Amino acid sequence: MEGNINGFSKLSKRDKINWIAQTYFSNSTDIVELIEQYWNSDEELQKLHDEFIENTITNFYLPFGVAPNFKINDRWYTVPMVIEESSVVAAASKAAKFWSERGGFKTTILGTEKIGQVHFIYKGDKNKLVEFIKAIDKKFYEDTTSITQNMQKRGGGISAIELRDKTADVDNYYQLHVTFETKDSMGANFINSCLEQIAKTLKSEAVNHIAFTDEEKAIDVVMSILSNYVPNCVVRAEVSCPIEDLKGKDIKEPQLFAEKFVQAVRIAEVEPFRAVTHNKGVMNGVDAVVLATGNDFRAIEAGVHAYAARNGQYSSLSHASIENGIFRFWIDLPLALGTVGGLTSLHPMVKVALKMLQSPSATELMQIIAVAGLAQNFAAVKSLTTTGIQQGHMKMHLMNILNQFKANDAERVKVVAHFEKHVVTHSAVVELLESLRK
Numbered sequence: 001m002e003g004n005i006n007g008f009s010k011l012s013k014r015d016k017i018n019w020i021a022q023t024y025f026s027n028s029t030d031i032v033e034l035i036e037q038y039w040n041s042d043e044e045l046q047k048l049h050d051e052f053i054e055n056t057i058t059n060f061y062l063p064f065g066v067a068p069n070f071k072i073n074d075r076w077y078t079v080p081m082v083i084e085e086s087s088v089v090a091a092a093s094k095a096a097k098f099w100s101e102r103g104g105f106k107t108t109i110l111g112t113e114k115i116g117q118v119h120f121i122y123k124g125d126k127n128k129l130v131e132f133i134k135a136i137d138k139k140f141y142e143d144t145t146s147i148t149q150n151m152q153k154r155g156g157g158i159s160a161i162e163l164r165d166k167t168a169d170v171d172n173y174y175q176l177h178v179t180f181e182t183k184d185s186m187g188a189n190f191i192n193s194c195l196e197q198i199a200k201t202l203k204s205e206a207v208n209h210i211a212f213t214d215e216e217k218a219i220d221v222v223m224s225i226l227s228n229y230v231p232n233c234v235v236r237a238e239v240s241c242p243i244e245d246l247k248g249k250d251i252k253e254p255q256l257f258a259e260k261f262v263q264a265v266r267i268a269e270v271e272p273f274r275a276v277t278h279n280k281g282v283m284n285g286v287d288a289v290v291l292a293t294g295n296d297f298r299a300i301e302a303g304v305h306a307y308a309a310r311n312g313q314y315s316s317l318s319h320a321s322i323e324n325g326i327f328r329f330w331i332d333l334p335l336a337l338g339t340v341g342g343l344t345s346l347h348p349m350v351k352v353a354l355k356m357l358q359s360p361s362a363t364e365l366m367q368i369i370a371v372a373g374l375a376q377n378f379a380a381v382k383s384l385t386t387t388g389i390q391q392g393h394m395k396m397h398l399m400n401i402l403n404q405f406k407a408n409d410a411e412r413v414k415v416v417a418h419f420e421k422h423v424v425t426h427s428a429v430v431e432l433l434e435s436l437r438k
Contacts, residue, residue, distance in 0.1 A: 035058045038060070052347075080293070080357070081372070083288040106238050115180070117227060119175050147197060157180070161177075178198065183361075228300075229307070230303055264381050278316050286370075293354055317333065402415060411437075415429065415433065
């Protein structure tokens with residue numbers, strides 16, 4: 001059977017599954033049964049999940065874990081994390097515990113500004129365009145009142161509208177660069193609705209502008225869309241303590257540890273190949289909490305990585321220093337988040353996650369997520385500069401290997417005991433299992 005079909009979206013869910021099973025699998029009955037195993041037995045709950053996206057056939061599960069002992073601005077948190085990667089939750093928990101005994105994490109909101117743009121083509125005198133935009137500035141705000149009035153009641157809305165000349169990059173290209181405050185909402189739909197109305201006002205007012213020629217009146221709006229790059233919606237998270245206070249079970253020489261840690265972070269600041277992996281570790285923590293709280297991790301990833309390259313070279317998101325005997329480690333992250341609207345009010349586990357976090361505002365959630373990223377990054381760099389990254393990671397990965405080879409309970413006990421004193425590698429685990437089974 002060919003792998004193309006007309007009218008697929010109009011098929012029932014069961015017919016979609018049957019077509020996929022019969023088209024791509026020889027054991028179609030087994031595949032149908034597997035897919036159906038992941039359905040929720042609660043029909044209403046399954047219907048809710050089915051309607052999140054189009055052409056839903058089943059659910060794809062990820063583990064929902066928690067990392068306790070986060071002390072943030074002298075307040076305790078247990079942080080929900082949705083992620084499949086071994087050792088991330090354990091590492092975050094360990095870092096949280098470590099810093100809770102040394103004063104905890106401190107956070108500061110550096111800004112909450114979000115961005116949207118109307119991109120348009122204007123062929124004419126720039127000075128006339130500048131005067132035109134000044135003349136209709138109030139009209140932009142007036143025409144968007146029906147969209148912004150509820151947001152304004154919560155202290156949000158449109159902050160500023162600025163004309164930007166981009167003709168050096170693209171012929172006749174200008175943009176209206178619009179800044180927003182969206183309070184506890186991520187605000188994507190709000191921003192895009194405002195931008196589309198601003199674009200309509202721009203075009204209609206241009207047609208009637210007496211100073212424009214016919215060509216100048218024909219402003220061509222290319223698109224109106226929010227930006228996921230939010231360099232002024234930023235939170236800082238940090239930890240610090242006297243160097244001697246770093247001493248612990250696996251830090252015997254705190255001065256040496258601090259110096260090596262700072263060197264490792266410095267390398268990530270100047271070497272893009274290292275910076276990408278370094279920042280991936282940050283995002284292990286960030287994305288896990290973003291997912292758990294029903295936010296858009298793709299938007300966060302795109303914005304964060306753009307921020308990491310804002311100075312012309314991709315660099316570390318985190319920084320470390322030693323000054324006057326004090327070790328300091330911090331991170332600045334651009335995070336456009338919401339705690340109302342979207343999945344936050346629909347997905348039952350998102351509601352659980354937000355309640356667990358004590359019903360945070362958007363700015364509070366920014367702070368929690370930045371801390372999760374910093375904690376994860378600290379754990380990774382600490383491992384790299386002491387025991388090596390694989391020791392802890394592979395011990396956590398051991399369970400995945402045992403599951404892959406369907407180890408029984410007796411085999412698990414023997415394998416785990418063996419690797420308490422030996423280095424975990426995939427081949428070593430397989431060899432041991434084979435020897436036990438002979």
